[in-house]
Amino acid sequence: MSKKQILITGGSTGIGRALAKRFAAKGWQVIIVGRRSKLLQDVASQYPESIRAITAIVFHNHYKNSLRFGLY
Numbered sequence: 001m002s003k004k005q006i007l008i009t010g011g012s013t014g015i016g017r018a019l020a021k022r023f024a025a026k027g028w029q030v031i032i033v034g035r036r037s038k039l040l041q042d043v044a045s046q047y048p049e050s051i052r053a054i055t056a057i058v059f060h061n062h063y064k065n066s067l068r069f070g071l072y
Helices: 014-025 037-046 061-068
Strands: 005-009 029-034 051-055
Touching: 005 014, 014 029, 014 037, 029 037, 037 051
Parallel strands: 005 029, 029 051
Antiparallel strands: none
């Protein structure tokens, strides 16, 4: 039987971090997403078999056209 899965945004601190740890402790596969890679990795390292961390890339909508055309 496969494990239940959950995606938690803001998983590096606060409520998101607490939820990630709680679900991992109950055997869920947890994916946490956030902006701060180091903090995400700190959480994931506590439950290496259950938590995977993904660092989100955030950019302002103003730059959308620049990114599309490769202009920085």
